[in-house]
Amino acid sequence: MDWGNMLFQDWEGIVRTLFVGLLAYICLVCFLRISGKRTLAKLNAFDLVVTVALGSTLSAILLQESIALAEGASALGLLILMQYLVAFTSVRWSGFARVVRSQPSLLARNGEFCRNAMKQERVTEEEVESAIRANGGREVEDTSAVILESDGSISVIR
CATH class of the missing domain: 1.20.1270 (Substrate Binding Domain Of Dnak; Chain:A; Domain 2)
Incomplete structure (x- = not known):
């Protein structure tokens, strides 16, 4: 060599x-x-x-x-x-x-996980909870909606 x-x-x-x-x-x-x-x-x-x-x-x-x-x-x-x-x-x-574009998916609504959507999008509860904490919340019950956006980011509506 x-x-x-x-x-x-x-x-x-x-x-x-x-x-x-x-x-x-x-x-x-x-x-x-x-x-x-x-x-x-x-x-x-x-x-x-x-x-x-x-x-x-x-x-x-x-x-x-x-x-x-x-x-x-x-x-x-x-x-x-x-x-x-x-x-x-x-x-x-x-x-x-x-x-060409994916549509946003609802991962949690009114403080409860949307398990079918999470399973389809391959998102875990831990990932949703992490996004909630990153947005100032503590747990899923603190949210009115958690959305997986088209770009892969997770939006939290409190």
Whole structure:
């Protein structure tokens, strides 16, 4: 095993990573500014997938010499364009929105757990109680509703 090659190969690779990385980062920031705040919103599973895909694509551009900056920028642009089109269509067509986005689920109502919903959403009583404490409550009886939101967060209405 060549330990020296594992730690350092050559300056050309480092300079390429720095140069392409800077340009790819600037490109990504410009695309995100053009596409708007919604592109990286934490609203649903689809948004999370796009956010992870953007990070993965940026990483590939930085580290894989076989990917040219123009190809990487095209991939970033495509992901952002698809996110924009999904959001645009979701706002205008509720049927499409139902397919792409999950609906909030009621986990507790009037101080009692909704066990069927909790089972379906794979949420434990301990997780609901933790959310209640994080929102200033002590126990489920202190709430009028506990809701699992579309983004995976838990809202507590006291």
